[in-house]
Amino acid sequence: MREREEVFDHFITAVINTLNADEIYDAAIEALQDILQPDGLLLMMNQNTHHVFSVIRKCGSIACTKSYSVPTDSMLQELKDSPNLIMLNDTGKHILDLLTPRQRNWLNAEHITAIYTLKYNQVIIGFLYIAAHDGQDFAPEELRYLEKICYYSSYALRNANLYQNAYRASITDDLTSLYNRKHAFECIDHVCQHQKPSTLIVLDIDDFKLYNELYGAQESDNLIHRFAQVILQEISSKDIGFRFGADEFLILKAGTDIDEACSCCKRIVDAITDATPANTVWDITITCGISVFPDISTDAASFLHNAEQAIYYGKQAGKGNIEVYRPGIDERSHDPDIRAAYERVAPTIYALTAAIDAKDSYTFIHSMNVSKYAVILAEALGMNSNDIEIIRDAGLLHDIGKISIPERILQKTSKLTDEEYAIMKTHVENSTKMIRYLPDMDYVIPAVVGHHERYDGTGYPRGLAGQNIPYMARILTIADCFDAMTAKRPYKQALSVEYAVNELEKNSGTQFDPVLVKKFVELIHEGKISIA
Template sequence: AGLKDGECLVGVILITDASVKKRLVYDEVQLISSVTSVASIAIKNSRLYERARQEARTDEMTGLLNRKYFYEVLNEELEKNREASLALAIINVDDFKLYNQLYGVKEGDLCLQRIADIIRSSVGESGYTARYGGKEFAVLLPGYDLFSARNMVESIAKQIYVMNNRRTDMKLKAVTVSAGISAAPYAARNVKELMENVDLAVYHVKHNGKNGIQVFDMMFRNNSEGNNTRNHTHIYQEYESTIYALTAAIDAKDHYTFSHSNNVAYYATSLATTLGMNEDMIEIIRQAALLHDVGKIGIPEYILNKEGKLTDEEYEIIKGHVEASIDIIRHLPSLDYVIPAVIGHHERYDGKGYPRRIAGEDIPLTARILCVADSFDAMTSKRCYKKAFSIEVAREKLLQDAGRQFDPDLVYKFVECLDNGSITLVKAEETVDNLKEIL
């Protein structure tokens, strides 16, 4: 008896009987028909389930794992490889927006599909491949050390670079990638650290000219201190004029926002330094602090300088400065690395903030640092609608809201710095000097 899924024959049931000459009676035919019907439905349902399960785990365009399922695999493999090495690579396509503008979105999709094919065939059964973001791919390699992972990523990058040479219908620009690699447990203890390490490595490549591969361990552990300082200075000088232009635009609209941003930069970087963060992260926090309120350029002055209490409508307009800041920064690809800190600096640790209402460690660490620094300066600064709190009052308010508005660990560390004098209250006349030091 045939088993069907629609019009397709998907199986056969073979029925035998010891009595070869016996003929089937009507009831037996009906029973066999019922069995084949139930079996066909069961097979069809299992195929539908498997298809839905596969679609839920894979990216529709490339066929690679999607981001959500990749995180599940990453957590599982980290547990399995506690006593072995687990390498992770993120491969970010350079200038993909320009590629779409040159050749169109359809050709851009084909480009991503070709890259996915190269990554899939290169990794094979050795690991897992995923489309991590719009133009980012992830490669997870259980049992691979940093050296072996780098060799594989180098091979992938070379294949991607020459893939358009095979096109005979039209000439396309070469595609390059910026890749970051890290490994657990050698350079990371958990998934969060592993992802942060890889993201930092990609960031380092992007801001040193793109088209390269950076291993996290080599970048942060093997470089000399002098090289770090030199690279740090070079990266910062490249964007100095852009940051200065934006901060000057803020000053033209609202002197308070301008001085406030500089004060927040001082408090935030001082806290980050105390936490032992590396120079690149401190620089990201500094630049994010300078730009975190740039969206207030679009808020009417009568709201910014209102002496009385804001109406609900006016408060909603003020809250919109976060999205406005992101809208400005996202048009500056060289500064897009500050977006996580900027978009999260008004989120609350208890999840009652804005704009995304995320909570706890789901809020980026850089944003949690900015939140403490931003609130402390707001409390200790004089505004048209309020007097400045003393440092003692601001200190107590920070402690009262630890675990509610603020990350408690960061509050305790910030208060400790206030108490031992490593962070001091910025006076109004010091703001200009702070600006010179920052820029």
């Protein structure tokens, strides 16, 4: 047996040079075995769980059928107020009265003669059970070393726990409890450095920025949280989930089974869409990109890049797709200029408006007028060229959903029934759904979906009020209503500009944004807005 002081010095050297709890446990148990020479030791620790103490280390003759223990409140309070070391065959016999018969029988069967309570700042963090079949008391010097080893172990373990908590916080996303972007890079680097065949899945929520604008930050956070919970439910214990960006998640899977990766994506997408609240304006879609290492991707950089490229190609193909990266996949360019984006889809827009014109000529002319009036107002408000282009496009597209409304309702000359009006109101949702599948045109959705909202919150489809209504939608509302009043419709004659101005001013602050109404009326008086 090594000299006790030498054993203790070795223990101290070990624990002050580590923040690894397992290394501290090992050093403490080894030192106690050498110094006390017990028949058995059992260390149970509370690992940040309420009242549950788990078996951490066990040596010698002690046997236990359960891997944890849940002391009663009364026992914990008694131990908290008692000396750390309790000798059960002497001064600590009163502790036995606080135990269940099963616990007392276990102590007797395993010849437990002493319990040392590990504390930190008067908080119990663990128990050390010491077994000695002969019941012999420990020498005073042995007890001093027991006290010192347990004392230093408690502080070392607390420091290790603080470090682990801090490290865990540094690699964990606060909102979702998934690992974060920083740890994603670390894990991807690790599997590539060790040449472990792996599959990387990137899942991106389509139009999340628009979702955030339409439903607000709280509902967006709820969606992100639901997404994370679904990922945790669907992935296996060998997989790792990450929140990689505001609307982007990663899953790192062991192996290169692409079919399983695609199935995993589908399960997650189905679970998310099934849980989507019924009052959303459109169905949530998720684009998934998949890459594999080392079969196609050769290093960490290409592993992630290829998955991101697959996402890009999936979105270019219309969103809501599962795309696997393969060599030779077509390169595509992205032009962020909105005017260029509009020009790419202009033929589609005019084809849609022409189809509406064939069904209801008023809607086509109305859309042209709304676009014109809204652009004039946007220019007067000093909006930038991209925002003005959005207003122009939103005006043209805001009623394309009417292509799905029956002609008998569109062309009805009398007042609509409640049922017919309910059908007519669906044109907003239908417009939104159609726009989402026009490449590069989803930026107009907030204006389109909000053009029937009212400033007082009594509009539809969502009952938004005041500043919560997208700014461009508030512009579109005024242009839409002005043209509705001053144009001839199947069920009414055109009203005068004077009447329309009076209605705009009368409903300023209830139906319309008062600041925007004031500017719009000024433009009418200045002759910058007029009807043909």
